Amino acid sequence: MHNPNLTSSLNERDGIAQPDSISKQAIAHVTKLRKNQPSAEELVDGILAGNKTALSRAITLVESTNTAHLEKANTVIAQCLPHANKSVRIGITGVPGVGKSTFIEAFGKHLTGLGKKVAVLAVDPSSSLSHGSILGDKTRMEELVKDENAYIRPSASGDTLGGVARKTREAIILCEACGFDTIIIETVGVGQSETAVHSMVDFFLLLKISGAGDELQGIKRGIMEMADLIVINKADGDNIKKAGLAKTEFNRALHLFPAKQSGWQPKVTTCSSITHEGIAETWQTISEYFTLSKNNGFFNIRRSEQxxxxxxxxxxxxxxxxxxxxxxxxxxxxxxxxxxxxxxxxxxxxxxxxxxxxxxxx
Known part of the structure; x- marks a missing residue:
């Protein structure tokens, strides 16, 4: 017979009330900040002083689709433009899973170690159903994001084709005005992104991997003609030999294409974003390209065409x-x-x- 005085294991005891997941003080603080929007002049002053918060707010402003923000955004861009064009712009693309974020973190850390100021404009794909984006590049680049000389800005591609955010071009100008001398643009992946990225960068880097049928997929005229450097990533452990073979195949393919207007002969190299093998050599190759293109005048011609x-x-x-x-x-x-x-x-x-x-x- 059931004894009502006995506590059943099926009965739920009163627990401890969970605290609010969001602080009321934090909500009030954020609300106040949103109400006190800085003027265009304040944003420009902050950007020119190297303030990353002002830079982020300005990029958010130019990315806004609100027509009320357009005039203010244009004012910020116009005042920052005379302070731009003092960087080198590097586009990095590759199929999903090739290790773009890991490579950029290792590459970016190498550059900041050389005294460079690096801005990474990472474009995340937007869902065609929900129209949302994960924007997880700061999470994936956890070491670089903590670097004082680095700035990472993920943006949604939205409905634009080509894996480039609608306002990436303006974001480049703002980053340059903020004092970043090396701008890296990471795209969502190989597809229609090549033309868009190629039209806004000085150097185009194509990341590949070996052992996944990628060698054959890479030998396509469009992407190969645009690439200034092909980097075979994940060349570590059991993949070292495969990466070497892939490098040979890509080198053979590159010689089938006509010479570039810049006078540069595209190169192929291997690297490991984990061991950092080949990262320094990658930057050395890019530096050689900039020396050549600036000396023969192609660098300025390309900027003008862009x-x-x-x-x-x-x-x-x-x-x-x-x-x-x-x-x-x-x-x-x-x-x-x-x-x-x-x-x-x-x-x-x-x-x-x-x-x-x-x-x-x-």
Whole structure:
């Protein structure tokens, strides 16, 4: 017979109440900071003084899609521009899993050890479903993020093709104005990112791995022609021999392509981000390229071409943003979408109608 005075093991005893997971003081502090937004002049002063907090807030401002922030962001960019263009810009790409973050951390630590100030602009892919991004590069580069001479800024790629954040170009200018002399751009991976990255950097580094069929995948004209240096990563342990064979294969492939306008012969090297073997040699090779391109004038020619390219890209971007932000266009677009889906109107005719309405009111 059940005795009600006995405590059953199935009964739950009163426990200790869990404390609030978020401090009320912290919430109040963050709310106050958000209300007290710094002016454009304050942000510029902070950036020129080397303040990383001001730099982060300015990048957040230029990345904002809020049209109210556009004028302020343009003011910050304009005032920082005379202090930019004093760095070298290195693009790093490679398939997911090739070890980009680990390589960049080892490479970045080597550069800060040489007295360089390194900014890493890491672009994370955005989900096509939730539109969210993990932005975990600071976690993956736990040593570099603690370095006083390094700055890591993860950004979401959003709906842009090519694995480059919408405002990466502006972020480069802000980082240069903040005193960073080496800018590294890490992309989401090989795909459509090569052209976008290539158009904003001085040196293009392609990371590869051996023993995964990567040698064959790498011998593709587009990516190979863009690469100034191919680095076979994870050349350690049992992979050392495989990495050596991959290096030979890539070297053979590179000689099949025409000479670069810069006069540089692309090279292949191996490295290990774990043991740091080959990291110093990688920087030595990059330094040789900059010496050559600056001496023969190609460095400045390339920067000039990039500025022209980004002028047209910015016009395209702003036209697109303006088009989709108009309420009348949005309503007409929805109506035309339904007509296209029901095969009542061709996509080309629908586009013509929308563009005619857009330009008619200009």
């Amino acid at each position: 500025n022209s390219y980004w002028l047209t890209e910015t016009i395209n971007e702003q036209l697109k943003a303006n088009f989709y932000s108009r309420e009348d266009i949005a309503k007409l677009l929805e109506a035309n979408k339904k007509a296209v889906q029901n095969s009542e109107l061709s996509p080309f005719a629908a586009a013509a109608i929308l563009l005619e309405r857009y330009f008619a009111d200009k």
